[in-house]
Amino acid sequence: MSLTREEVKKVSLLARLLLSEDELDAMTAQLGQVLDYVQQLEELNTDGVEPMAHAIDLANVLADDGLEPSLDREAALANAPKRDAECYRVPAVLGE
Amino acid sequence: MSALHQLTATELLAAFAREETTSVAATQACLDQIQQHDGRLGAFLRTSPEAALERAAHIDRKRQAGQPLGPLAGVPVAVKDVICVKDEVTTCASKMLEHYRSPFHATVIERLLAADAVLIGKTNMDEFAMGGSTENSAYRAARNPWDEQRTPGGSSGGAAACVAARMAPLSLGSDTGGSIRQPASFCGVVGLKPTYGRVSRWGLVAFASSLDQIGPLARTAQDCALLLEAIAGHDPRDSTSAPQPTPAYTRSVTQPLQGLRLGVVREHFGEGLNAEVESAVREAIAVYQSLGATVTDISLPHSRYGIATYYIIAPSEASSNLARYDGVHFGHRTDEAAMLAELAAERKALEAAGDRRGLDELDTPLVRMYRKTRSEGFGLEVKRRIMLGAYTLSKGYYDQYYVKALKVRRLIRQDFDRAFEQVDLVIGPVAPTPAFRLGEKVNDPLAMYLEDLYTVSANLAGIPGMSLPCGFTASGLPLGLQLQAPAFAEERLLRAAHQFQTATDWHTRAPSL
Numbered sequence A: 001m002s003l004t005r006e007e008v009k010k011v012s013l014l015a016r017l018l019l020s021e022d023e024l025d026a027m028t029a030q031l032g033q034v035l036d037y038v039q040q041l042e043e044l045n046t047d048g049v050e051p052m053a054h055a056i057d058l059a060n061v062l063a064d065d066g067l068e069p070s071l072d073r074e075a076a077l078a079n080a081p082k083r084d085a086e087c088y089r090v091p092a093v094l095g096e
Numbered sequence B: 001m002s003a004l005h006q007l008t009a010t011e012l013l014a015a016f017a018r019e020e021t022t023s024v025a026a027t028q029a030c031l032d033q034i035q036q037h038d039g040r041l042g043a044f045l046r047t048s049p050e051a052a053l054e055r056a057a058h059i060d061r062k063r064q065a066g067q068p069l070g071p072l073a074g075v076p077v078a079v080k081d082v083i084c085v086k087d088e089v090t091t092c093a094s095k096m097l098e099h100y101r102s103p104f105h106a107t108v109i110e111r112l113l114a115a116d117a118v119l120i121g122k123t124n125m126d127e128f129a130m131g132g133s134t135e136n137s138a139y140r141a142a143r144n145p146w147d148e149q150r151t152p153g154g155s156s157g158g159a160a161a162c163v164a165a166r167m168a169p170l171s172l173g174s175d176t177g178g179s180i181r182q183p184a185s186f187c188g189v190v191g192l193k194p195t196y197g198r199v200s201r202w203g204l205v206a207f208a209s210s211l212d213q214i215g216p217l218a219r220t221a222q223d224c225a226l227l228l229e230a231i232a233g234h235d236p237r238d239s240t241s242a243p244q245p246t247p248a249y250t251r252s253v254t255q256p257l258q259g260l261r262l263g264v265v266r267e268h269f270g271e272g273l274n275a276e277v278e279s280a281v282r283e284a285i286a287v288y289q290s291l292g293a294t295v296t297d298i299s300l301p302h303s304r305y306g307i308a309t310y311y312i313i314a315p316s317e318a319s320s321n322l323a324r325y326d327g328v329h330f331g332h333r334t335d336e337a338a339m340l341a342e343l344a345a346e347r348k349a350l351e352a353a354g355d356r357r358g359l360d361e362l363d364t365p366l367v368r369m370y371r372k373t374r375s376e377g378f379g380l381e382v383k384r385r386i387m388l389g390a391y392t393l394s395k396g397y398y399d400q401y402y403v404k405a406l407k408v409r410r411l412i413r414q415d416f417d418r419a420f421e422q423v424d425l426v427i428g429p430v431a432p433t434p435a436f437r438l439g440e441k442v443n444d445p446l447a448m449y450l451e452d453l454y455t456v457s458a459n460l461a462g463i464p465g466m467s468l469p470c471g472f473t474a475s476g477l478p479l480g481l482q483l484q485a486p487a488f489a490e491e492r493l494l495r496a497a498h499q500f501q502t503a504t505d506w507h508t509r510a511p512s513l
Helices: A005-014 A021-043 A073-077 B009-017 B023-041 B049-064 B107-114 B157-164 B181-187 B221-231 B275-290 B303-324 B336-352 B356-361 B365-377 B380-392 B398-422 B445-450 B456-461 B490-503
Strands: B044-047 B076-080 B118-123 B170-175 B190-193 B213-218 B261-265 B294-298 B425-429 B465-472 B478-484
Touching: A005 A021, A005 B365, A005 B380, A021 B303, A021 B380, A021 B398, A021 B445, B009 B023, B009 B221, B023 B044, B023 B049, B023 B076, B023 B118, B023 B157, B044 B157, B049 B118, B076 B107, B076 B157, B107 B118, B107 B221, B118 B157, B157 B170, B157 B181, B157 B213, B170 B190, B170 B221, B181 B190, B181 B465, B181 B478, B190 B221, B190 B490, B213 B221, B221 B465, B221 B490, B261 B275, B261 B398, B275 B294, B275 B425, B275 B465, B275 B478, B275 B490, B294 B398, B303 B380, B303 B398, B303 B445, B303 B456, B336 B356, B336 B365, B380 B398, B398 B425, B398 B456, B425 B490, B465 B490, B478 B490
Parallel strands: B076 B118, B076 B170, B261 B294, B261 B425
Antiparallel strands: B044 B118, B170 B213, B190 B213, B190 B465, B425 B478, B465 B478
């Protein structure tokens, strides 16, 4: 099964990317090729196989519930593209 | 004594201890080599000559004063630009992070500094470690020191090239699907991907969190042991860091292994394997036999599904990890006034055309800011992987792709578990080909992905793997041998690799620059 251009466009919104018309064309062909290739997993019967999300079995890694110094605000804001004295700034979300 | 930049880290430490030379002299020799050749090779994105020499002088003074010294005292180390160094720029070879300065040190950097290493610079790589040729660097492609028309491999291409070119005896890379081992093979150096969890990932910029591992590149197994011992060990800041204690690799690495049982994977010698790679690997296996190892033919029946499994899991994790680049917290952000003007013009055009659906679907300013920011900041391969992952994780496809891949991942792991009941190490090729030409695969993503055929399984299974030089093509390109071991058996890998290096001299050859 191959991917349609419309699907690629929809995924670009989900992925918060904005693709040019040329990029959409190239991406449709290239992603379709990769998806066709990975399709081979369908050959395998995996009934009853437990999905493996991680390579090592560590369960319930807990940290003490204690106070520790963390990144101070100025250091956290230092790389912000747009900020004021204490917050990150984003374009208006509400209203026009 | 050879020129200082040609010495291994182990040799340098011995020379320092005998007071035959100083860290300042060794660091200067590496910096000179960079100065002379890196304009052509592009192994480094940034070097820090003043800071490195200052630190080297500090360590020399400590040595003169008889103060206690760390295990890497005065040795120059290069660091892949995906690992954070406090207050310095870490770009991941992306425009997205061009001006990013990390507010903290990665754990491995803290450990290198505690070991008294000298950091000489940050190495070039494929953007966000996605790629196998270092051509996806947003800054410049790196070149292979053995043939400058060819790629050094990737994504840790700079990390491998700088060691091969004698610009640093030690370097740190990261390996998500082969990104340490494949460039090590292409450049004729040693590279080790440790067991998942052996080395802390704190401060390693995330690509695929269940697969990423930091590891050493060097010219000898002994040097790899030295660097791994310095960086490995449990770290409470990384919840996937393993609690196992770190063995004293430097003590055991020189002890030969008796009765080593090697497994040769039937499926690794099939179609697609370059003939020169195959014959070099077969000769390397014969070397081990002459050293007393026994060889067993084994099967990893699911290994042929490795690439398909990997190229679902890794992009899925990447699309999630790279969601953090939002133009808000750090990194690139699109020009807001231009973005708002563009959006207003689109709205006006849609209104004029009476396109109600178009108006409903028009991005909000915030969403458009995200989309423009990310589209400007990421390169093509990164966008491809984000798209692939967003698709395989999306509603309706999650079970079909992602969950299916996780199940096959377990089958791949079980293949290794069964194999290691019979053998101590798995031996075979690292990559199906020697270093390929720049531009040869960059526009054919699937062909590039297939380069990872023999390496991805170790990441999926979480086991350690190592690449070491085992010969050259007729045209003089280095070839690599891969050894894989059960989880946490790096000690066995290093000893077997050292044993090979005492019987062969491939690793001592240097490219003529």
